[in-house]
Amino acid sequence: MHIPLAEPPAAAGAEHLEQQQAAITRLGHELRALVEATVRTAASADTLHRVADGVRHVTGQLTGRRRARTEIPEVDGFPGGPRMYSPVVGAGSPLAPPVRITPTDDGLIGHCTLGIAHEGPPGYGHGGMSAMLLDELMGQACTAAGTPGLTVSLQMRYHQPIPLETPLRIVGRVTGTDKRKIFAAGTITTQADPSTDLVTADAVFITPDPDRTRALFPGLEEEA
Numbered sequence: 001m002h003i004p005l006a007e008p009p010a011a012a013g014a015e016h017l018e019q020q021q022a023a024i025t026r027l028g029h030e031l032r033a034l035v036e037a038t039v040r041t042a043a044s045a046d047t048l049h050r051v052a053d054g055v056r057h058v059t060g061q062l063t064g065r066r067r068a069r070t071e072i073p074e075v076d077g078f079p080g081g082p083r084m085y086s087p088v089v090g091a092g093s094p095l096a097p098p099v100r101i102t103p104t105d106d107g108l109i110g111h112c113t114l115g116i117a118h119e120g121p122p123g124y125g126h127g128g129m130s131a132m133l134l135d136e137l138m139g140q141a142c143t144a145a146g147t148p149g150l151t152v153s154l155q156m157r158y159h160q161p162i163p164l165e166t167p168l169r170i171v172g173r174v175t176g177t178d179k180r181k182i183f184a185a186g187t188i189t190t191q192a193d194p195s196t197d198l199v200t201a202d203a204v205f206i207t208p209d210p211d212r213t214r215a216l217f218p219g220l221e222e223e224a
């Protein structure tokens with residue numbers, strides 16, 4: 001079984017997909033603003049109740065067909081394409097900072113800024129967020145290297161707290177392979193001081209064998 005990395009959308013449907021992605025991105029942006037306002041507000045209980053009623057009303061407008069659990073959204077490509085609802089890179093996810101990723105000669109670089117919604121210690125990023133950022137960058141580096149895999153081991157080292165509301169730089173790169181195992185490393189720094197590691201990580205990813213891949217991802221299109 002050969003699983004190609006995701007291709008850009010076919011020309012016929014490209015315009016529709018672009019419009020859909022733009023709308024998803026816009027809703028994600030507004031939802032992130034809502035999350036940010038929610039975790040910062042000092043509004044009265046009355047106001048919070050009123051807003052909760054309004055949000056419930058808005059949620060009720062997202063009707064129609066709901067994506068099944070293992071279904072890959074039409075706006076996405078997997079593996080290796082856009083992930084609109086990823087909690088890390090998804091422009092449509094209010095959970096995502098979101099991270100913007102660019103390839104380099106030696107892996108991938110991600111840029112993002114964490115907000116108060118991602119807080120661990122007051123004023124600093126949650127350690128689980130750092131793990132999520134690095135897992136994603138290293139995982140995507142595996143895919144970009146042509147060896148997509150699932151994380152089986154993730155070792156984190158927290159050297160200094162990650163400041164919130166500060167542009168961050170996340171690096172992920174593949175350091176080696178051994179059959180289906182891919183070894184990766186990653187770092188988080190601020191964009192202003194990329195030579196001071198705040199968090200570093202090492203991880204092992206495994207490319208599942210074809211039977212396991214089919215079982216795990218029934219929505220994945222195969223090429224003969």
Ligand SMILES: CCCCCCCC/C=C\CCCCCCCC(=O)SCCNC(=O)CCNC(=O)[C@H](O)C(C)(C)COP(=O)(O)OP(=O)(O)OC[C@H]1O[C@@H](n2cnc3c(N)ncnc32)[C@H](O)[C@@H]1OP(=O)(O)O
Binds near residue numbers: 143148149204212
């Ligand atoms: C071709 C398409 C492939 C598609 C897959 C790619 C998808 C990703 C693509 C795009 C995403 C972009 C970004 C995502 C980033 C975030 C990533 C995540 O969040 S991943 C979610 C969390 N991780 C899990 O849920 C995994 C749970 N684990 C499993 O399902 C299994 O462990 C699995 C399928 C990954 C492997 O199971 P086995 O049965 O095939 O592998 P065994 O035979 O146990 O091990 C193979 C070799 O690896 C070693 N190994 C196993 N665990 C190890 C470990 N922890 N450390 C070191 N080596 C280990 C073993 O000793 C063995 O080595 P020896 O061949 O004997 O030399």
